[in-house]
Amino acid sequence: MQPASENSIVQRYGALLKEFADLFEPSSYPVKIQNLPFKHSIVTSSPPVADHPPQLTGERLAVAKEAFHDLLKKGIIRPSNSQWTSPLHLVPKSNSTWCFTGDYRRLNPCIVPDMYPLPIIEDLLQESPGNVFSTVDLQKAFYQIPVAEKDIEKTAVTTPFGLFEFLETSLGLRNSAQFMQRTMNHILPKIQAPLHELLKGLKNKKSKLKWTSAASEAFEQCKESIVEATRTTFLCPNAPLALRIDASDEAIGAALEQQDSAGFWHSLGFFSKKLDATQCRYSTYDRELLAISTVIKYFERILKGPKFTTYTDHKLLIYATLLSSDPTKLHLGKSEALST
Missing domain, CATH: 3.10.20.370 (Ubiquitin-like (UB roll))
Structure with missing residues (x-):
């Protein structure tokens, strides 16, 4: 199948993209989900745990300051006086930028696990027959889920330039994925949220093979037959x-x-x-x-x-x-x- 040209895509979907342009344009701040009947609660089973801020210098410190200033301005975090403190953690991303979160390795064992079920990929594939599939990546999805007011202090992150706590769900917290799934099931109740086929090569024969054009044609036919035979369908x-x-x-x-x-x-x-x-x-x-x-x-x-x-x-x-x-x-x- 040849990839569709940019012009053909615009012709087919231009009106649709224009109608919902606000969904695709970069936003300076993720829109909060309205009328969500629950918030991210963080139930703990122990006294507060605390840690020291990490040592950051040079570019990492400058980038972290800028990022937290931006999060503060957008209302995702606020200054904190919490007794729960987790060190700032910087994770490099594939696009050469940084992801900022708390290192919650001491906090997470204190959090009571949320047993809300996460979907199994194999089940979703069997329940979603079709020929064309699309993926949608939500912009800063966790920041769209508010943390319960009484538990905001537990998200506190200590940095070389201050102590801050998250008003929205932070990456790295135990149960964040469960609350994300609960949210998606609530707002998209009728929509289902990689199938990898492993092909193993055959061992070569020790005996020499005289390769001819007829053999090459037969080989290609065999490959097509095998591909056809191994093409899976939906249940x-x-x-x-x-x-x-x-x-x-x-x-x-x-x-x-x-x-x-x-x-x-x-x-x-x-x-x-x-x-x-x-x-x-x-x-x-x-x-x-x-x-x-x-x-x-x-x-x-x-x-x-x-x-x-x-x-x-x-x-x-x-x-x-x-x-x-x-x-x-x-x-x-x-x-x-x-x-x-």
Whole structure:
């Protein structure tokens, strides 16, 4: 696919971008979220902890002063008299600028953890079928979430040029991510907030190969076929599922597939794992049984609930769940996994 030209993008989306221009233009201060029914509360389980300010000199000191002056002017921080003090922490960013936050390593263990669930990337991908995806990076997102008034003092950061506390959520605090997720779920309740495909190269044969134009063409066709075969699709809740599993002397592998309405099978995911020295000494039966058990656990989030069919080239495995009353420890563990 050829990248779209700038002119074509403007022609297609110019009116839309113009209508919502204020969302894309740089803002000197992030807009606070209105009517948020909660604030970032910081519940602690110990007396205040305190630390000394860091030593900053030269450019780092000048940049830190300028940044805190800007945060103070914009109302993100204010001077503090808090007994809770965490040292200033400077984190270099990829664009050669600095990110300023508190070094909350002494404070965070004192904060009661917020158990609000964070999304699992794999689940989001399965729930978001589509062909075109966009990413949106919120401008200073944490600074849009206010801290509860009674807990502002706990965010205090000590610097060589004064003590300051955050009125908005600071980076580095325990539970900041949970409050960010809670906020996003509140303001975007109907919107779901990388899928990496690992391609492993094959080992070269020791024997020499005479490479011809016909071989090159065949090689390209093989690559296209492999790419097509490994192209994953999105999960359809009611579609039949199948696990195709195999084990060799050194590794195990599997493909999870689903069947479409026309009867064709499409890949949902793949799994491979090298066996350790002990597992390599297993019998064929035990390696195949280990493969099934391991793969089912790997795809548990998808397989838990719906019925699925497991395909294997080892026929004896059909008796794995019908073991005698005195099975070996290995057989017991793996066959129990198959029966769950």
